[in-house]
Amino acid sequence: MAIEFSRRDLIKAVGGLSAASLLGLSGEGIANAASSQQTVRFANWSLYLDYDNKTKRYPTLVDFTKKTGIPVKYMEVVDDNDTFTAKVTPQLRLKKDIGYDIVVLTEWMASRWITGGYVTKFDDAKVPNRKNVLPFLLNRPLDPGRHYSLPWAGVIAGFAWNNKHNPKGIHTMEQLFAPANKGKVEVLSEMRDTIGLILMWQGVDITKPFSQDKFMNAIDYMQKMIHDGFIRQVKGQSYQEDLISGDATAVIGWSGDINQLNAQNSNQFGFAIPDSGGTFSTDNMMIPAHSPNKINAEAVINYYYDPVVAARVANYINYVCPVAGAQQAMAKINPAQVKNKLIFPDAAMWKKLHVFRELSQSEQISFATAFQKASGNA
Amino acid sequence: MSTALLQATTHEKKPSITKKKLLPYWLLAPGIIWLVIFFLVPIYQLISTSTQTQGYGIGTYVQTYRFSNFIDAITSSKAQLIRSFEYAFLATAFALIISYPLAYAVAFKSGRWKNTLLVLIVAPFFCSFLLRTVAWEQILGEQGLVIKFLRFAHIMGAQGHLTATPFAVVAGLTYNFLPFMTLPLYASLERIDIRMMEASGDLYANALTTFRKVTIPLSMPGVVAGTLLTFIPAAGDYINAELLGNPGTKMIGNVIEARYLEIVDYPGAAALSLILMVTILILVMAYVKRAGTEELV
Numbered sequence: 058m059a060i061e062f063s064r065r066d067l068i069k070a071v072g073g074l075s076a077a078s079l080l081g082l083s084g085e086g087i088a089n090a091a092s093s094q095q096t097v098r099f100a101n102w103s104l105y106l107d108y109d110n111k112t113k114r115y116p117t118l119v120d121f122t123k124k125t126g127i128p129v130k131y132m133e134v135v136d137d138n139d140t141f142t143a144k145v146t147p148q149l150r151l152k153k154d155i156g157y158d159i160v161v162l163t164e165w166m167a168s169r170w171i172t173g174g175y176v177t178k179f180d181d182a183k184v185p186n187r188k189n190v191l192p193f194l195l196n197r198p199l200d201p202g203r204h205y206s207l208p209w210a211g212v213i214a215g216f217a218w219n220n221k222h223n224p225k226g227i228h229t230m231e232q233l234f235a236p237a238n239k240g241k242v243e244v245l246s247e248m249r250d251t252i253g254l255i256l257m258w259q260g261v262d263i264t265k266p267f268s269q270d271k272f273m274n275a276i277d278y279m280q281k282m283i284h285d286g287f288i289r290q291v292k293g294q295s296y297q298e299d300l301i302s303g304d305a306t307a308v309i310g311w312s313g314d315i316n317q318l319n320a321q322n323s324n325q326f327g328f329a330i331p332d333s334g335g336t337f338s339t340d341n342m343m344i345p346a347h348s349p350n351k352i353n354a355e356a357v358i359n360y361y362y363d364p365v366v367a368a369r370v371a372n373y374i375n376y377v378c379p380v381a382g383a384q385q386a387m388a389k390i391n392p393a394q395v396k397n398k399l400i401f402p403d404a405a406m407w408k409k410l411h412v413f414r415e416l417s418q419s420e421q422i423s424f425a426t427a428f429q430k431a432s433g434n435a
Numbered sequence: 436m437s438t439a440l441l442q443a444t445t446h447e448k449k450p451s452i453t454k455k456k457l458l459p460y461w462l463l464a465p466g467i468i469w470l471v472i473f474f475l476v477p478i479y480q481l482i483s484t485s486t487q488t489q490g491y492g493i494g495t496y497v498q499t500y501r502f503s504n505f506i507d508a509i510t511s512s513k514a515q516l517i518r519s520f521e522y523a524f525l526a527t528a529f530a531l532i533i534s535y536p537l538a539y540a541v542a543f544k545s546g547r548w549k550n551t552l553l554v555l556i557v558a559p560f561f562c563s564f565l566l567r568t569v570a571w572e573q574i575l576g577e578q579g580l581v582i583k584f585l586r587f588a589h590i591m592g593a594q595g596h597l598t599a600t601p602f603a604v605v606a607g608l609t610y611n612f613l614p615f616m617t618l619p620l621y622a623s624l625e626r627i628d629i630r631m632m633e634a635s636g637d638l639y640a641n642a643l644t645t646f647r648k649v650t651i652p653l654s655m656p657g658v659v660a661g662t663l664l665t666f667i668p669a670a671g672d673y674i675n676a677e678l679l680g681n682p683g684t685k686m687i688g689n690v691i692e693a694r695y696l697e698i699v700d701y702p703g704a705a706a707l708s709l710i711l712m713v714t715i716l717i718l719v720m721a722y723v724k725r726a727g728t729e730e731l732v
Contacts, residue, residue: 143696146494169493240596246697283682289599290681303577304598418493425698433682434693435511 096128097353100141100157102340103133103294104317105210107373117369121360127353132157137246137293138166145345149175154347158354161209165249167341168199168415176205176343183355186362189380194339198415206341207358210370211377213312213399213410214250215335217328222306228332230258233307234287241306242288243296244279248428249413251291251309253336255279263336263413272424280431291432300326312399316375328399330409337410339379365390371400485705494699501702508706512690516710519686520718522601523670526608530616530665531658533609538620538657539650543629556617564611568678571607572598575679599681607675612668616661623657624650659726667715687711 106115118129134157135141141162145155162170170176181187187195187207200206216227222241227233233242244251253263255275261267282288289305290296297314299305301322315328342361344354360366364382371378372391377400378384384401387394398406416424429435460467485504487496509516541552559567575581575597585591597603627650635645673688687707694704 137696139697139699143494143699173492240594240599288682289596299576302573304596421493422489422698422700426700429693429698430511431682432693433515433685434689435698 095350095353096130097158097350097357098156099129099131099159099357100134101131101159101161101209102135104314105133105161105340105374105376106131107370117361117366120366121357125356125360127356129357135161138163142166142169149173149345152347154349155345157345158348158350159342159357160345161340161342163212163247163340164197164199164338165413165416167206167343170343170345171200171205175346177346177348177351178204179207179344179358180351180355183352184359184362186359189362189364189367189382191379191381194379197339199341206343207362208339208379209342209361210313210374211337211339211379213330213335213337213377213402214245214247214254214309215312215328215330216307217300217310217315217326218307219300219303219305220325220327223327226327226329227307228329230255230331230333233309234282235307238307239287240289241304242282242308243290243292243299243305244288244309245296245311246291246293246432248425249338250311250336251279252276252424252428253411253413254309254331254333257334257336257411258331260333262411264411265414267414269420269423273427276427276431283431283433311376313374313376316397316399330406334409334411337377337412375400377402481705481708484701485709487702489700489702494701496701504702504706505710508703508710512687512707515685515687515690516707516714518684519670519688519711520714522605522608522676522684522686523666523672525605526612526669527616527662527666529605529609530613531662534613534616534620534661535658538617538624541621542624542627553621556614556621559614565674568607568611568674571603571610572678575603575606598679599684601680601684603679604675604684604686607679608669608672611672611675612665615664615668619660619664620654620657623654623660627653655726659723663719663722667719670715671711 107117108114109116115131118131122128141160145157148155179187181204184207187203190203190207194208194211195203197203216233218227222237223232223235225232252272252275255278256263256267256271259271259274259278261271261275279288283291290299294311294314296305296308296310297318300308300310300318310328312328315326318326342358344351344358348354361370362380364380364386367378367380367383368386368390371383372387372394375397384395387401394400402410426435483498484496486498486500486502488499488501488504489495490497537556541549541556545552573579577596579597582591582597585595585597586593631649631653632645635649640648670686671688673686673692676684676686676689691704691707691711694700694707
């Protein structure tokens with residue numbers, strides 16, 4: 058096959074190559090630099106979009122491209138808010154295209170991007186479906202009025218366990234650290250989730266200002282559990298593999314993950330929101346500043362607020378669906394999921410969920426340092 | 436006229452002499468440019484970052500020549516720094532114990548299997564370092580044969596585990612850097628003239644004495660090269676501690692990673708990187724001075 062390059066394309070490709078290799082990006086990013094900028098490059102977390110194992114494609118995205126003619130390159134490249142941000146920050150500071158037109162980040166990190174001026178303001182007229190976003194998610198402290206970010210999904214952190222080792226389930230911190238789980242407990246490396254759950258168990262309201270001492274009490278508790286050999290590892294989404302292999306029997310984990318694990322492993326696992334309360338947060342879609350495909354990216358974002366599309370995604374990912382009308386649409390897609398409170402929480406459920414308060418910059422640095430220190434990393 | 440001609444030729448030759456003088460530098464230019472761009476500039480950047488302090492906004496820093504960054508880094512991460520060298524030392528020692536007989540067998544006893552064995556030693560490199568370490572997670576994990584055997588033999592109780600222990604981290608390091616030890620050892624053993632050993636025998640040395648007095652001294656360049664190639668990357672490694680360890684087995688690489696990516700403390704990460712580099716440099720220099728480098732492979 059003969060491919061003709063113009064000199065400009067070649068220079069672009071080479072420039073893209075060196076930038077990509079410096080950032081440690083995948084080969085897919087390179088191809089993009091040389092091709093036309095029509096393709097929307099979508100960076101998301103793993104297991105966060107409906108996927109067809111047979112066709113190896115994302116059905117809702119395939120339908121989107123069919124309908125609009127806009128190609129989308131979907132990349133599961135976000136595995137940690139901090140790591141992903143650290144990798145693209147140099148480009149963002151230089152006001153350059155970072156190679157993604159849509160990124161999905163958790164509320165607190167999305168807030169940092171918005172404050173830093175790293176994102177583009179939406180053209181509301183291009184995202185008419187935003188009217189379907191659940192009202193209480195439209196007005197959040199990270200982005201009042203939602204001009205820069207829209208919620209992709211809601212994430213609940215709570216306790217998850219292996220039924221064989223914990224036949225009665227886990228509903229309190231004492232049950233998580235029961236002798237039977239000694240050395241086989243894993244907690245999330247997402248500070249707000251792990252420390253948030255401990256704080257609530259210690260009687261602290263995480264939605265309102267609390268002192269540094271209160272925070273350090275929670276850190277001390279986690280450190281003690283590590284020191285006494287209860288906590289095996291502090292890690293991200295890979296706790297799933299350890300649950301499957303049996304290396305971990307009880308974890309602090311995320312709601313949707315456990316639903317997906319159960320679907321593949323004959324319901325061996327349980328998930329519950331702690332009696333003392335669970336943490337709730339959202340992952341948010343944003344268009345990075347200097348994205349060359351803003352209009353097409355807005356079309357993709359708009360598409361995912363169609364209730365039917367949202368229900369299809371929620372049916373697969375099992376996280377809290379941020380779109381009004383999706384519950385009704387779910388009846389036609391998978392009736393069994395209509396009553397799933399982890400996708401469509403009811404009023405009683407919402408009462409148990411709390412959002413970690415905003416941290417000032419100095420708090421963020423000192424809290425993150427303390428958390429890393431407790432995890433053995435500092 | 437002849438003088439005029441001579442003058443003309445010398446006139447013409449002069450610039451060509453300077454050209455000749457410059458030629459080696461031109462030939463060296465690619466290497467020098469490479470070093471400047473990919474070694475000097477990053478090192479300068481690293482040193483410069485290491486004395487900065489937090490500016491306005493997360494991830495922004497200003498140069499304040501704060502040299503106490505180094506003291507802070509050492510005091511807060513002393514445990515991991517010491518642990519890194521302990522683990523690297525253990526891994527190097529184990530790698531040497533495993534590699535020496537292996538390299539010896541390949542060099543002297545393998546016969547027509549020599550090439551096959553060499554390929555087998557190198558074969559792990561065909562698979563990613565990361566994947567191989569993840570594989571060890573499963574081999575040593577709950578569903579692996581090792582644990583099942585240990586439980587069957589009542590060596591380990593039901594609550595015991597191998598992953599998330601210092602043992603797993605050191606084992607992972609040893610495994611991952613083993614070829615770096617074996618290959619230089621093999622190269623220097625293979626070069627030993629077999630007649631030296633025969634001569635030693637002729638002089639009434641038994642096999643053990645021959646090994647001690649002839650083989651080991653002649654293979655020293657391989658030992659030095661192998662230990663360096665194993666120790667240096669093992670001390671800075673963070674993958675094994677991350678995947679096979681627990682919060683109590685974190686090494687200095689994990690601290691640098693967390694400071695850089697999680698806490699977003701570039702100066703702290705830079706200071707620790709420099710401390711690690713300098714410490715390794717001092718250790719290696721002392722070692723090489725003792726062991727000698729004349730015949731390093």
